[in-house]
Amino acid sequence: MSTKTSQALQSQQIELLSRPDGVPTKGNFSLVTVEVSPISGGEILVRNQWMSVDPYMRGRMKAGDSYVPAFKIGKPLEGGCIGEVIESNHEQFDMGDQVLGNLGWREYWKSDGKGVQKLDPKLAPIQAFLGALGMTGMTAWVGLKRIAKLRPGSTVFVSAASGAVGSMVCQIAKAKGCMVIGSAGKDEKIRWLKEKASVDAVINYKTTENLSEELGKLAPNGIDVYFDNVGADHLEAAIDHINNFGCIVCCGMISTYNANEPAAAPRNLFKVIGKRLRMQGFIVRDHMADREEFVREVSSLYRDGKIVCEDTITEGLENAPSAFIGLFNGDNLGKALVRITKESE
Numbered sequence: 001m002s003t004k005t006s007q008a009l010q011s012q013q014i015e016l017l018s019r020p021d022g023v024p025t026k027g028n029f030s031l032v033t034v035e036v037s038p039i040s041g042g043e044i045l046v047r048n049q050w051m052s053v054d055p056y057m058r059g060r061m062k063a064g065d066s067y068v069p070a071f072k073i074g075k076p077l078e079g080g081c082i083g084e085v086i087e088s089n090h091e092q093f094d095m096g097d098q099v100l101g102n103l104g105w106r107e108y109w110k111s112d113g114k115g116v117q118k119l120d121p122k123l124a125p126i127q128a129f130l131g132a133l134g135m136t137g138m139t140a141w142v143g144l145k146r147i148a149k150l151r152p153g154s155t156v157f158v159s160a161a162s163g164a165v166g167s168m169v170c171q172i173a174k175a176k177g178c179m180v181i182g183s184a185g186k187d188e189k190i191r192w193l194k195e196k197a198s199v200d201a202v203i204n205y206k207t208t209e210n211l212s213e214e215l216g217k218l219a220p221n222g223i224d225v226y227f228d229n230v231g232a233d234h235l236e237a238a239i240d241h242i243n244n245f246g247c248i249v250c251c252g253m254i255s256t257y258n259a260n261e262p263a264a265a266p267r268n269l270f271k272v273i274g275k276r277l278r279m280q281g282f283i284v285r286d287h288m289a290d291r292e293e294f295v296r297e298v299s300s301l302y303r304d305g306k307i308v309c310e311d312t313i314t315e316g317l318e319n320a321p322s323a324f325i326g327l328f329n330g331d332n333l334g335k336a337l338v339r340i341t342k343e344s345e
């Protein structure tokens with residue numbers, strides 16, 4: 001604990017101005033300055049360095065709660081962030097500690113320490129705890145290990161393969177000795193997947209005429225696991241080519257998040273029966289008890305050079321809405337992050 005009497009300070013934050021209709025626009029957000037009052041006994045004050053933008057936040061911008069409460073109009077958004085403790089009246093935190101919290105989209109935040117984790121900067125660059133060694137890396141690991149129960153030698157198809165979750169799914173599955181087929185929407189991403197992530201084959205779903213036919217050509221013996229980040233036509237193609245007793249890991253369906261109408265695909269869901277498929281959704285936060293095992297396994301793959309952490313960094317809190325909107329335009333390769341302050345500032 002390191003005490004210092006704080007003064008009220010000015011902090012910028014991004015608030016939800018209106019609920020998006022379709023694809024979010026910058027007009028749905030506003031940047032405002034608020035005053036943060038001094039910390040009390042048992043509290044810390046954190047200055048954010050990094051924040052995460054994630055597709056699930058789109059769901060929280062809709063009215064009505066899902067598995068997480070909806071964001072409120074006129075209130076700051078929330079999400080994964082990493083910052084430095086700049087004042088502490090808490091016995092478990094010292095000034096200078098780097099911590100992981102859930103109050104992104106702002107410069108400063110106070111906490112009583114509940115749900116705040118101290119990070120070990122020796123393990124990896126600190127921002128990796130929002131990506132490869134954080135929530136998105138863990139989503140990939142849980143989906144493959146706990147849901148698919150992946151076995152070496154399997155053929156795995158991954159959609160949004162070059163994104164935060166997808167890039168980790170590809171690399172963990174390769175490290176496990178699987179054949180991996182990805183799909184992504186840009187040639188630059190396809191090059192990265194083949195050259196840096198050692199993925200065996202990649203489909204550009206935006207230029208291919210028939211996704212299902214293309215998948216069939218690349219996997220003549222079928223796929224065993226489909227890791228679904230996209231839903232709709234990708235899910236339909238996977239159902240067409242998955243082998244009997246295969247597993248579909250339902251992680252996300254980003255192609256549907258901005259739609260006002262339900263998706264037209266998959267039209268072939270009946271094949272789940274004849275093929276005796278297992279299709280299972282999951283939410284990573286239900287698996288937090290496994291976090292230490294995940295960090296141990298994945299940081300060891302990272303140290304051994306079997307995993308490359310890729311980030312797309314947007315500079316400045318004021319540009320966080322653009323970074324978030326960019327997720328739906330495919331702007332990011334690897335984890336989409338916003339740098340709020342440089343460590344030297």
Ligand SMILES: NC(=O)c1ccc[n+]([C@@H]2O[C@H](COP(=O)([O-])OP(=O)(O)OC[C@H]3O[C@@H](n4cnc5c(N)ncnc54)[C@H](OP(=O)(O)O)[C@@H]3O)[C@@H](O)[C@H]2O)c1
Pocket residue numbers: 054055056135136139160161162163164165166183184185186189229230250251252253254255256282283284285326327328329330331332333334335336
């Ligand atoms: N179940 C869980 O606990 C959990 C946890 C974290 C994330 N997720 C889900 O996992 C998925 C990936 O999340 P992420 O954080 O790793 O995001 P991400 O993949 O880093 O970013 C989103 C990517 O999705 C692709 N995309 C966007 N719109 C698309 C569309 N209409 N059709 C096809 N691809 C589209 C884009 O890449 P292209 O250039 O390739 O189009 C974009 O870069 C999301 O569905 C998310 O909701 C689930």
